[in-house]
Amino acid sequence: MIPVFDITRQNKILKRELSLVFSDVIQKGVFILGKHVSDFETAFAKYIGSFYAVGVASGTDALSLALLALGIKPGDEVVVPANSYPTAFAITAIGAVAKLVDIGKETFNIDPKMLSSAITKKTKAIIVVHLYGQPADMQAIIKISKEFNIPVVEDCAQAHGAEVKVQKSLKEKTEWKKVGSLGDVGCFSFYPTKNLGCFGDGGMVVTNNPDIYKKVKLLRMYGEESRYNSILIGRNSRLDEIQAAVLLVKLKYLDKWNERRREIAELYHLLTPPPGRSPSATFQVSLRPTIILPYEAPYVRHVYHLYVIRVKKRDELKSYLDKIGIKTAIHYPVPIHFVPSMKYLVDQKGDFPESETACNEILSLPMFPELTDDEVQQVAEKTIKFLK
Numbered sequence: 001m002i003p004v005f006d007i008t009r010q011n012k013i014l015k016r017e018l019s020l021v022f023s024d025v026i027q028k029g030v031f032i033l034g035k036h037v038s039d040f041e042t043a044f045a046k047y048i049g050s051f052y053a054v055g056v057a058s059g060t061d062a063l064s065l066a067l068l069a070l071g072i073k074p075g076d077e078v079v080v081p082a083n084s085y086p087t088a089f090a091i092t093a094i095g096a097v098a099k100l101v102d103i104g105k106e107t108f109n110i111d112p113k114m115l116s117s118a119i120t121k122k123t124k125a126i127i128v129v130h131l132y133g134q135p136a137d138m139q140a141i142i143k144i145s146k147e148f149n150i151p152v153v154e155d156c157a158q159a160h161g162a163e164v165k166v167q168k169s170l171k172e173k174t175e176w177k178k179v180g181s182l183g184d185v186g187c188f189s190f191y192p193t194k195n196l197g198c199f200g201d202g203g204m205v206v207t208n209n210p211d212i213y214k215k216v217k218l219l220r221m222y223g224e225e226s227r228y229n230s231i232l233i234g235r236n237s238r239l240d241e242i243q244a245a246v247l248l249v250k251l252k253y254l255d256k257w258n259e260r261r262r263e264i265a266e267l268y269h270l271l272t273p274p275p276g277r278s279p280s281a282t283f284q285v286s287l288r289p290t291i292i293l294p295y296e297a298p299y300v301r302h303v304y305h306l307y308v309i310r311v312k313k314r315d316e317l318k319s320y321l322d323k324i325g326i327k328t329a330i331h332y333p334v335p336i337h338f339v340p341s342m343k344y345l346v347d348q349k350g351d352f353p354e355s356e357t358a359c360n361e362i363l364s365l366p367m368f369p370e371l372t373d374d375e376v377q378q379v380a381e382k383t384i385k386f387l388k
């Protein structure tokens, strides 16, 4: 069987290192907001290139708390791509309205061309989702956000370590910046399947803004400035010591793991028709009728949290692969405006044809750093066999 994701292979490799840190936490007896959390916050902020980081209980909470820190109130509109199911819950959880925008056909990310027309007087924030590990077009999005004077929240739950090429002016050199450091605030999930995952739920908010930092730090623990002195309505949303200790161990390997994910993506690219096609010609494949491979925009460094192909006969391909022991998944099968629980907090006006079509055609092939070349080859060969 080839799993779509398997954490046990990585656990085996890291067993010794992880056992040592577990013993350390157990021996110290501090499980909430101790040294591992503050050390991990410092290390993660440095890795991303942000001044501040606050560990919280999940990626969803990271987004909700970031929005609260930006002053988002019930009834305010928050712009979000129509295909990012989990992100919408962070908006509706605080009573705000998810204002949907369609996605670009090749990138699966928010389409900057559609963004301006989604913004109304009620719009108070834009959430950009770097879906599947590919950064959105941040330069275009930030330009629009500045025109309207609306803050940008980056949902980096699937894009730890992904980078964007930035050039401030024609005179200045281009530089690569990590997602999370480009908008006003960046939000991460450490759900076990993520590029950087812990052994339960966990999340992080990063920012360069001291005011947002202070507010998120208050909000994650009842709004307390000091014990039992709450000055802001907050909640309990803390990253715990065990998770922070695991994440501190894993952060050291993140770049290497992301490199391996890129290598696997190259292998899939090369093994999928037409043979011998150079990876840089990926976009050409979108013209082919049978399969569309992931597209890496020229201004980004994709970290392939997921390797998502598009095929018209998606459901048939999925069940064929399943029968021969190749597991796949769909991220996500339903656009936000079709989610029953959300109807009352989602702006239903407008059409989101690209998001709707993508939901019917996308398929996530097995992707994790410990996948072997042989397994990648088998997946590609069987996929080609079915599509021929």
Ligand SMILES: Cc1ncc(COP(=O)(O)O)c(C=O)c1O
Residues within 6 Å of the ligand: 058, 059, 060, 061, 084, 086, 087, 129, 131, 155, 157, 158, 188, 189, 190, 191, 201, 202, 203
């Ligand atoms: C794009 C995106 N946003 C938000 C989330 C929510 O993160 P969490 O599961 O840690 O709450 C996820 C996780 O599935 C995600 O993939």
